[in-house]
Amino acid sequence: MKRRDFVQLAGLGIGGMLLPFSTLGNPVPVEAMLDSPLDTSQKKQLADVALNTAKAAGATYADIRIGRYLNQFITTRENKVQNLVNTESFGAGIRVIANGTWGFAATNLVTADGIRKATQQAVAIAKANSKFQKEPVRLAPVKGHGEVTWKTPIQKNAFEVPVSEKTDLLLKANAAALQNGASFVNSNLFQINEQKYFASTEGSYIDQDIHRIWPTFTVSAIDRASGKFKTRDALSAPMGMGYEYMIPKAEDKVKGIAGTMLYRNSYDIVEDAAIAAKQAKEMITTSKSVEPGKYDLVLEPNHLGLTIHESVGHPLELDRILGYEANYAGTSFASLEKLKSGNFKYGSNLVNIFADKQQPGSLGAVGYDDEGVKSRRWDLIKDGIFVNVQAIRDQVHMLGQNESHGCCYSQSWSDVQFQRMPNVSLAPGKDPYSPEQMIKDVEKGIYIAGRGSFSIDQQRYNFQFGGTVFYEIKNGQIAGMLNDVAYQSNTQEFWNSCAKICDEKDYRLFGSFFDGKGQPSQVSAVSHGSATTRFNGVNVINTGRTI
Structure with a gap:
């Protein structure tokens, strides 16, 4: 791994470090994440280039995915923002069957010429692989869907919310944890948007806009006298929702055992952080070790x-x-x-x-x-x-x-x-x-x-x-x-x-x-x-x- 790649990865926090570097894309200004590089009609024209090229080259089946993948990761610790990462990845992947064998190629040159060359490469790979294929690929039938769209039914696009508002919320949660006995606390907010266009030789042209969000934190409490410490992680769940998940609603709270609050379709990160600090302290001071x-x-x-x-x-x-x-x-x-x-x-x-x-x-x-x-x-x-x-x-x-x-x-x-x-x-x-x-x-x-x-x-x-x-x-x-x-x-x-x-x-x-x-x-x-x-x-x- 190159040093600059390591440095960029290291800034993503614990969860972000699990991501392969290739999926993150290139750093971009936050305002660029709301741009739309291609409209649906342009995507369809490019998709047809791939499908027609594949058939002309001898493929019996082909599909193309034109994808724009956006990531925003915010990391804080105590009263400081440690890192903010905004990335964009944009390109096309072409998959084909030729001589009963799969072939795949991808390009970040999302033009007619770039897609044509990648498609030709995918077909060439399939034909080369077919020399070693023992049984031909058997695809279950799928009826073409025509031109359709699907969107995650979000109420508030997280990428449209000012970064300052998001960092303020994380820092507020950190402060709540510190005020209730935490010695250390770090918090993260992961936001992902997948803009995916799929087309196939079976007649499907599918445009999808998918959103995901994950707020999380870890609270640590330390007893200086004994040297004991305990941690308590957030009880949030990553969700396929927009920023509305970060706006707590009373009806989404479930009173758990011994004061723990559990959350359904919205999440109160400030409340959870405060409870987490109290529970981390309780783990040190009053809780007992389990009998097997x-x-x-x-x-x-x-x-x-x-x-x-x-x-x-x-x-x-x-x-x-x-x-x-x-x-x-x-x-x-x-x-x-x-x-x-x-x-x-x-x-x-x-x-x-x-x-x-x-x-x-x-x-x-x-x-x-x-x-x-x-x-x-x-x-x-x-x-x-x-x-x-x-x-x-x-x-x-x-x-x-x-x-x-x-x-x-x-x-x-x-x-x-x-x-x-x-x-x-x-x-x-x-x-x-x-x-x-x-x-x-x-x-x-x-x-x-x-x-x-x-x-x-x-x-x-x-x-x-x-x-x-x-x-x-x-x-x-x-x-x-x-x-x-x-x-x-x-x-x-x-x-x-x-x-x-x-x-x-x-x-x-x-x-x-x-x-x-x-x-x-x-x-x-x-x-x-x-x-x-x-x-x-x-x-x-x-x-x-x-x-």
Whole structure:
């Protein structure tokens, strides 16, 4: 990595450092981010250049993605703004099938001549690759959609909000944390806008405008006398929304356990930072270390979303099941044999997990995926039974299916699109049931909110998960805060221990803003919804004790 690349990356904060440098684009003035370099008619003309060139060169199929990707990252610490990064990336990627084989090329020269040359290169690559292709690509049929548009239904474009307003809000949150006992605090605001135009030889011309936002912070409290310290991260969720997410609404707040506030469709970063500082201090002064053993776990959605992501989302990706991800991230215990058996018990009868690319407010919400398939919802686990996986156009024939699930994605115009995780969520319970009722029904348990460190094996089977805050439950009541908590299980045992799920009033989204996959690695954003859920008899360890 070149020094200037490292310096630019280093300024993005912890989350931003997870992004590959190639996806960030070039630094631009903030006012340039509201420009529109091409209108829809111009994009269509350029797209037709690619499609016609591909067919003339012998391709049987072609698609083009003209993309403009905008990023703004703001990083603060205590009373200072540490960094502000504005980037823009603009170009086109062309994918073709020639001689039954894929070929791909990309260009940042978004002109008729630039796109023509890139298309010719893509066809040449496909023909060269065909010498080694054992079986021709088989695409599930997709009917052309004509000229259509889709936009994230935002109320306020985050890129139109003055930077001063955003930094003032982060600094206000920092001040609230410091006033309530925090020793240190840093906060970040990530904003992304994907402007994507897709066209294919099947007759689709799809223009999409996608927005995502993620406010987050980490609060640290230190006891100078003992040298002990604790941290507490934000309980926010990355969302597929505009800046309206940063404007708190009373109806979006859910009173959690022991004073914790949980948030649904808007977020109060100042309030959360103040509570975080108090809880970090409590972890040092009054909370006790957990006694290892079996507990009933009450897991709130911001925590459970990560467990869903790792133990359901990833193992049910078809390319991982087939071994295509083995070198980078492992395989999956959820084999095709288990799927085809029709009776593999992934979880208890209460467990209904579905994939959904249309879920409002979610990170993965789009009208169409990156190969022009209209987004939809489908079941992965039904009444505890493993019933389907995630697959795209050139994969579904392996399942005996003839319709893509619509979960193809690329992180940028310069990267080829491939199968990525859609939003994967646990359906809420059908009967009225609140978290407060759930606590009353537990004799010996632990309530866990927020994400923490985790570990999971290469087949996504054996795992260990931590969290942000932990509270002991005794005889139906909260008995105080705990430290050093992590639970261990395996995927099938854990989901079969699912004993109760709160109703839809408690349903909320967790999100992963930088989910990595593939070689070369790409990132995507995905949400996981759930209501507070109880799992009985789960093994809990003490992470603070050594053997």
